[in-house]
Amino acid sequence: MTLRMRVGQFIAYFFRSLLWSINLLLVLYTCLAYWLLYSLQTEHWSASMIMITLPVAWVLNFVVVCLWLTARPWRSWLSGLVLIIGLILFGSRTFVWHTPTEFEGKGQPVNVFSYNVQSFDLTASYDLYQSSPRVRRTMNYVLHYDAPIKCFQEFYNSTTIPDYNLVKRFQEAGYTHTAFLFPEMAxxxxxxxxVAIFSxxxxxxxxxxxFGPQNGxxxxxxxIGNDTIRIINVHLHSMGIRVGKVLKQKEIKGVQRETRGVLSALHNGFTDRREEVIKVERxxxxxxxxxxxxxxxxxxxxSVVYERLRRTLPNSFEDAGRGFGFTYNHLPGFIRIxxxxxxxxxxxxxFETINYIKYSDHYPIVGTYALK
Structure with missing residues (x-):
């Protein structure tokens, strides 16, 4: 055996050993995320940070499986087993495929429409109020969507221009019953x-x-007929993820600065949302x-917020949704919040995520319900 072959074997052995070590650490990390999310033993912000990265851990485990299949197929079983366990434990909150159920019985089903409208982008285009077709399209869409109960986050209203006096226009369209987070601003x-409810x-x-200037x-x-239901419309503290700002930086100092900002916002968000979800439960x-x-x-x-609510009430996407149900229209995009x-x-x-409506940084969601 030549020296070149010996060196090649050593390099191959080194990288296989390195990959196996990384594989073991990745599996332990993924199992830790499983345990934290399934048991909810701690609600510390650091635990939330681990939980939220679970989809990333799944992707990395899948990559490791593919790498082992090309080199040492028998070693692919470890990450493969971890992925199967994750599918069993958390598959329904990741991907589902339900067909709509036909309504049977007296009365009619009720659509509950919810949409973070990003202030209709009015604050970003204040000087262009009277010549913004995109803003008018957004308003016309939310006004005419067929749902008797509509819930909004970051709702914005202006009484100076008739087109943008949305509260008045909703009332004229039959939504005569309202509840606002800041009613004086209407x-x-x-x-x-x-936060606003129109009914x-x-x-x-x-x-x-x-909870703050717009959150609450x-x-x-x-x-509804002879029945009464309670609608709770929430806008919890922002995640603070602004991946686009990080990617736009051209210097390493700028990347470091924006990354620290994202991590700080995530820390504050995890802490604040944990306190806010307790109030929602009340x-x-x-x-x-x-x-x-x-x-x-x-x-x-x-996340802690989702798991706590899920233990209190069933999730509508898991029961009647389709696909991944991603609701965020900006980077990173592949999240459902x-x-x-x-x-x-x-x-x-x-349950539907209306992902072809891209007027805001969120997609609208709508659930159809029948009273038993």
Missing amino acids: QATDGDVG KYPILQSGREP IVWANVK YIHESPYPVIVTGDHNDTPY DHQFHDPKLTVLN
Whole structure:
């Protein structure tokens, strides 16, 4: 055997050993994420950071499986087994494929529409109010979508220009019952209403709890025929993920600065959302009526917020959705952070992420429900 062959064998052995070591560490990391998410033993922000990276760990395990299949096929079983366990434990919150259920019985099903409208982009194009077809298309879409209950986050209203006086236009379209996070802003010249509920059905009672300038909870007890349900519309603290800003940096210092900003925002977001979801749970438990929780939760299905709500109420996407259901329209894009959870007393017939509507940085979601 020549020296070149010996060196080649040594290099191949070194890299196989390195890959196997990385493989073992990756498997341990993935199993830790499984344990944290499944047991919810701790809700510390560091645990949330590990949980949210679970899809990345799955992708890396899949890459490792492919690499071993080309070199040492028998070693691919470890990551393969981890992927199978993940599919069993968390597959339904990642990918589902349900067909819509036909409504049977008296009355009619109820559509609950939810959309983070990003202030209709009015704040970014203030000087172009009167000549912004994109903004007008957004407003016309949310106004005419066929749903008797509509929930919005980052809702914005302006009374100075008739086209943009959305509160008035909704009322003229039959949505005469409303609940706002900041009701005083609904009649302002330029108002950040924040979280908003519009209903064609009577609202018997409502309440609100702000978390910040636009974040908070708005709930409304809505009477539908002889029944009453509670709609809880939430906008939890932002994730703070601005991948685009990191990628746009041309110098390493800029990348480091933006990366630190993202990590700091993630830390603050995990901490704030954990406190906010406890308040959401309180409104659920205090409700004398069946509950639907909808809105921009700013957390993925692999998080403390999602897991806590999922243990309280079934998730509508998991019960009646299709595909991956990604709801974020900017980088990183492949995340689902807008959710609906429903009371077991309500049957979810269909759930849709309307991913062809790209007016905002979120996609609209809509659930169709029938009262049992």
